[in-house]
């Protein structure tokens with residue numbers, strides 16, 4: 001099962017922390033982040049990036065379930 005990563009570019013503050021954490025998954029365009037691909041292989045670092053995003057702009061989906069950011 002692959003994961004889907006969404007970045008809300010309206011919320012993104014352009015800190016670059018996600019791209020610094022998982023450069024293969026996130027990139028910065030015009031000082032806003034985007035996901036490089038729609039479906040990705042499960043990777044704990046992507047959940048870490050979702051957790052640390054200061055704007056809570058990154059959501060990670062496993063099918064219909066939102067798995068990031070983690071609540072606990």
Ligand code: SF4
Pocket residue numbers: 007011012013014015016017018019032033052053054055056057058
């Ligand atoms: S960590 Fe969040 S605020 Fe920073 S660039 Fe990534 S999506 Fe934008």
